[in-house]
Amino acid sequence: MLNLRNIGRVFKGCVPLIRPIHISPCVQDDEPLSENVKELLTSDSEYNKLVDHFCHIKTAHRCLVIQPYVKWGPSKLSISPEEQLSEAVALIQTLPSWSVEETLRVPLDSLDRKSLFKSGSMEKIRNMVLKRNDISAIFINSGTLKKATVEILQENFQRPVLDKYKIVMQILKEHATSKHAKLQVALAELYYIQRKSEKELYFKTYSSEALRLMFQSREKKIKEEIKQLRNQRNLLRKRRQKMDYPIIAVVGYTNSGKTSIIKVLTGEKSLQPKNQLFATLDVTVHEGDLPSGLNVLYVDTVGFISDIPANLVECFVATLEDALLADVIIHVEDISSESYDYKRKHVLDTLERLEKQSEGKDILSKVIPVGNKCDLLKEKHFDQDLLLVSAQKGIGLDELKQQLEDFVLFVTGRKKITIRIPTGGEEIRWLYKNATVLNEIPDQEDLQFIFAKVIITQSSLQKFKSYFI
Numbered sequence: 001m002l003n004l005r006n007i008g009r010v011f012k013g014c015v016p017l018i019r020p021i022h023i024s025p026c027v028q029d030d031e032p033l034s035e036n037v038k039e040l041l042t043s044d045s046e047y048n049k050l051v052d053h054f055c056h057i058k059t060a061h062r063c064l065v066i067q068p069y070v071k072w073g074p075s076k077l078s079i080s081p082e083e084q085l086s087e088a089v090a091l092i093q094t095l096p097s098w099s100v101e102e103t104l105r106v107p108l109d110s111l112d113r114k115s116l117f118k119s120g121s122m123e124k125i126r127n128m129v130l131k132r133n134d135i136s137a138i139f140i141n142s143g144t145l146k147k148a149t150v151e152i153l154q155e156n157f158q159r160p161v162l163d164k165y166k167i168v169m170q171i172l173k174e175h176a177t178s179k180h181a182k183l184q185v186a187l188a189e190l191y192y193i194q195r196k197s198e199k200e201l202y203f204k205t206y207s208s209e210a211l212r213l214m215f216q217s218r219e220k221k222i223k224e225e226i227k228q229l230r231n232q233r234n235l236l237r238k239r240r241q242k243m244d245y246p247i248i249a250v251v252g253y254t255n256s257g258k259t260s261i262i263k264v265l266t267g268e269k270s271l272q273p274k275n276q277l278f279a280t281l282d283v284t285v286h287e288g289d290l291p292s293g294l295n296v297l298y299v300d301t302v303g304f305i306s307d308i309p310a311n312l313v314e315c316f317v318a319t320l321e322d323a324l325l326a327d328v329i330i331h332v333e334d335i336s337s338e339s340y341d342y343k344r345k346h347v348l349d350t351l352e353r354l355e356k357q358s359e360g361k362d363i364l365s366k367v368i369p370v371g372n373k374c375d376l377l378k379e380k381h382f383d384q385d386l387l388l389v390s391a392q393k394g395i396g397l398d399e400l401k402q403q404l405e406d407f408v409l410f411v412t413g414r415k416k417i418t419i420r421i422p423t424g425g426e427e428i429r430w431l432y433k434n435a436t437v438l439n440e441i442p443d444q445e446d447l448q449f450i451f452a453k454v455i456i457t458q459s460s461l462q463k464f465k466s467y468f469i
């Protein structure tokens with residue numbers, strides 16, 4: 001991974017922006033849902049019955065949130081049960097009108113027991129739940145529970161039992177606003193229903209062959225729509241690249257402060273950082289400038305979260321494709337989190353996996369680690385070599401911007417140069433259009449000339465030379 005501290009500060013002493021830029025502050029890649037996508041997602045009444053049966057949670061719930069954890073052995077996670085529990089609470093609070101009434105951490109010997117809990121724990125939870133009318137459902141923060149396990153638990157607790165898959169699915173459905181996100185969610189839902197209905201032989205009214213055909217045709221249609229959209233996105237991407245703005249993608253574990261950092265770097269008031277998981281479910285693009293006035297685009301992305309089933313991960317990964325093409329990737333890390341190392345590893349492992357899938361595209365070498373929420377650090381010292389910032393308290397942001405600028409110039413092959421050109425001539429007009437002009441200083445020895453300091457790409461410099469020199 002590149003560390004900006006290691007890149008020489010070749011370009012220093014910049015002056016403020018002169019050139020205005022014309023681009024809407026937030027560019028969303030997706031258009032509204034077309035009629036055929038709407039129809040695809042809602043019209044199939046047979047399929048909708050399956051959704052109702054397997055996925056749909058009909059009411060908002062007041063939850064008991066249970067965090068099962070394995071104390072020893074290979075299933076033990078390096079994220080603490082406390083942090084997992086607070087992630088689980090945040091998941092529930094992300095759903096409108098849902099609430100958390102009670103939380104519990106329950107130790108297990110293994111995750112394989114059919115009833116999940118040992119009889120002692122089961123009894124304790126059961127007694128507690130049956131006395132509490134305010135608890136309407138139980139959320140067990142663990143991937144996907146087996147059908148038999150859910151049945152045993154529901155029988156014991158006399159309440160609906162929800163697993164992480166169902167909750168994450170519900171959040172995705174509520175937060176997906178763009179066409180792309182909606183289609184990805186529909187696909188994840190399809191895979192879930194497919195797996196469940198195969199096991200349950202749904203209502204015994206459908207032959208397994210009829211179900212298979214229904215799923216196959218739906219999967220094909222959704223994938224075709226996604227493919228079409230991908231082509232459109234590629235076009236948009238190319239158009240954006242043509243505009244020649246350096247692109248900075250901002251990635252990181254959920255709730256680490258990605259949106260907050262973009263908000264302070266761009267001054268965009270409409271951005272809403274939220275203390276929620278998956279607050280950002282669609283990739284959005286925001287314009288900002290670096291200390292010298294060089295304009296850049298920041299891409300806000302979906303937060304990572306651990307321990308979610310593979311086909312839900314695909315929903316997130318798909319939205320990260322833009323990030324992979326950026327010139328620079330900021331990895332925002334919440335350094336105040338106890339599970340900082342675990343979260344960092346989770347994000348980097350996923351990026352590494354994406355790098356392998358993306359046919360040689362360089363991802364990890366473009367990553368700049370940034371430690372956010374340093375205002376919450378109890379000790380002043382932090383032994384990882386990364387830039388400490390606080391989006392909330394405005395700490396370290398000038399340095400971040402400066403480092404970003406050095407990095408962007410370095411990786412995009414832009415140069416900061418001073419050119420002597422005629423005062424008020426065609427040259428300066430051309431430069432304002434095709435480069436970032438930092439300042440113009442009259443040549444005191446011959447006032448018919450100026451020294452223009454500019455940031456310019458290699459290709460624009462070649463063009464400039466061929467037109468004017």
Ligand SMILES: Nc1nc2c(ncn2[C@@H]2O[C@H](COP(=O)(O)OP(=O)(O)OP(=O)(O)O)[C@@H](O)[C@H]2O)c(=O)[nH]1
Nearest residue numbers: 255256257258259260273274278279280303391392
């Ligand atoms: N104390 C402190 N809180 C911060 C800081 N930066 C962000 N936060 C808070 O952290 C929470 C999450 O911030 P967001 O910017 O929404 O985080 P995100 O990474 O975009 O989250 P997702 O989009 O859900 O993945 C919000 O409540 C912010 O106010 C910081 O520097 N210090």
Ligand SMILES: [Mg+2]
Nearest residue numbers: 258259279280
């Ligand atoms: Mg966000």
